[in-house]
Amino acid sequence: xxxxxxxxxxxxxxxxxxxxxxxxxxxxxxxxxxxxxxxxxxxxxxxxxxxxxxxxxxxxxxxxxxxxxxxxxxxxxxxxxxxxxxxxxxxxxxxxxxxxxxxxxxxxxxxxxxxxxxxxxxxxxxxxxxxxxxxxxxxxxxxxxxxxxxxxxxxxxxxxxxxxxxxxxxxxxxxxxxxxxxxxxxxxxxxxxxxxxxxxxxxxxxxxxxxxxxxxxxxxxxxxxxxxxxxxxxxxxxxxxxxxxxxxxxxxxxxxxxxxxxxxxxxxxxxxxxxxxxxxxxxxxxxxxxxxxxxxxxxxxxxxxxxxxxxxxxxxxxxxxxxxxxxxxxx
Numbered sequence: 001x002x003x004x005x006x007x008x009x010x011x012x013x014x015x016x017x018x019x020x021x022x023x024x025x026x027x028x029x030x031x032x033x034x035x036x037x038x039x040x041x042x043x044x045x046x047x048x049x050x051x052x053x054x055x056x057x058x059x060x061x062x063x064x065x066x067x068x069x070x071x072x073x074x075x076x077x078x079x080x081x082x083x084x085x086x087x088x089x090x091x092x093x094x095x096x097x098x099x100x101x102x103x104x105x106x107x108x109x110x111x112x113x114x115x116x117x118x119x120x121x122x123x124x125x126x127x128x129x130x131x132x133x134x135x136x137x138x139x140x141x142x143x144x145x146x147x148x149x150x151x152x153x154x155x156x157x158x159x160x161x162x163x164x165x166x167x168x169x170x171x172x173x174x175x176x177x178x179x180x181x182x183x184x185x186x187x188x189x190x191x192x193x194x195x196x197x198x199x200x201x202x203x204x205x206x207x208x209x210x211x212x213x214x215x216x217x218x219x220x221x222x223x224x225x226x227x228x229x230x231x232x233x234x235x236x237x238x239x240x241x242x243x244x245x246x247x248x249x250x251x252x253x254x255x256x257x258x259x260x261x262x263x264x265x266x267x268x269x270x271x272x273x274x275x276x277x278x279x280x281x282x283x284x285x286x287x288x289x290x291x292x293x294x295x296x297x298x299x300x301x302x303x304x305x306x307x308x309x310x311x312x313x314x315x316x317x318x319x320x321x322x323x324x325x326x327x328x329x330x331x
Contacts, residue, residue, distance in 0.1 A: 014042070055079075060092040062099045069103035077109035082116075084140065090117025097122035101129025109135040113163075116141060120148030127155030135161040139189065145169035146177070153177040163189035165215070172200025179207025186210050191217040191242070201226030205233040212237050217244035217263075231257045231281070243267060258284045265291040265315075272296055272304045279308055289315045 053072045057079040058064065069075075078100065082091050092115040100107070107130050112118065118141055126133070127148075133156040138144055144167050153159070153174070159182040164170055170193045178185055185208040190196060196219050204211075205226075211234040216222050223246075231238055240261035259282045264270060270293045279285060288308070290296045298316045301308075308314055 060096050062095045065096060065099040066103060069099070074106075075104060076107060077111075078104060078107055079111040080115065081111045081113040081137070084114045091115060093117045094119055094122030094125075098125050101125040105129060106132055108132055111137045112141060113137050113139045114141070116143065119143045120145055120151075123148035124151035127151035127153070130156055132158060134158050137161075137163040137189075138167065139163045140166035142167065143169075146171055146173040149174050150177040153181045157181050158184065160184055161187040163187075164193060165189050165191045167193055168195065171195045172197055172203065175200035175204040179203050179205075183207055184210060186237075187213040189213075189215045190219065191215045191244070192219070194218060194220055197221040198223055198226035198229075202229045205230040209233055210237050212239045214238070214240070215242040217242050217246065220246060222246065228281075231259060235259075257282055260284055260286045262287070263289040265289050265293060267293050268295075270296055272300050272306060275301065276304065276306045279306070279312070283309055285309050285312045287313050287315070291315055291318055 053075060055077040056068060056072055056075045058068055060080060080092050080096065092112060094117075097118060100110070110126070110130070110133060115138070118138075120143070123138065123141075123144060124147070126136070128151070133152075136152060136156070136159065138149070144164070146169070149162075149164065149167075149170065150173065154177065159178075162178070162182075162185065164174075170190070172195075175196065178188075188204070188208075188211065193216075196216065198221070201216065201222055202225065211230060214230065216227075222243075227241065227243070231241065235257040238257060238259050240263070241259060242263040244263055245266040246264070262278065262282060262285060264278075267290075270290070272295065275288075275290065275296055279288070286309075296316070298314075301314075
């Protein structure tokens, strides 16, 4: 067999393929490792790969964030979350948020869980600089209050998902702001925000009619009035309410809702009569979690003649640390 000819017998791939054609090749690559390898070919391919990157997970640091913004101009999702058991305080700080607001203007998803070094000052800048933001997670960012997040609500009116779990300084004032500005909100995670009351949830329901997922676990000032109001107003959209470890759960309000998932585990005041009343309102229910509710058991429900919807799975037993695949399919 003869050796391949040397010299200029064929065209170089970079001379034949345009940038758009190389982008088409990149989109056909599956695993992340293949897409990363694409950028190792040459500087041109690296530039194209960088311009097409949409998700980025990074560490804190204004200088690093500026370089990342320049290299990856098409990023839509940015994750700066910190591991609560391994993060170094302060980690992400307000200066980082200032860079994000100024350099990632097209950002749609921003995750900042456990970033305990950020404050209202930095978060307010996000509201000024990220008008396209649709999802924000500031769970367990313990310095945040209504002030910073109200600025986000005002400036990020396309917001569909907001997670503020563990932000204990949040009050009804934020929910009022959301109801006036973020009318497309679908997912609110507010577990542990124990200054939120029925009045705040009712105000949220007045403006946000598209709520699908609501987590107000450990919000002990929220009871029947707030839950019933939002379940009734968002009846055609609402998929799941989580009320874990709440102490004011009662017996419903006689309305009808298309709710499919209800998690009310660890609710010590919940009774069999309350469960019976709840399922009369939620006849489309497909999953009910009543684990660790001391007054509710399979036997007590059977003895009381409680009739669950035919398609509903009821979880009476098991550890709260274990997820149930029957419920996970809704998320």
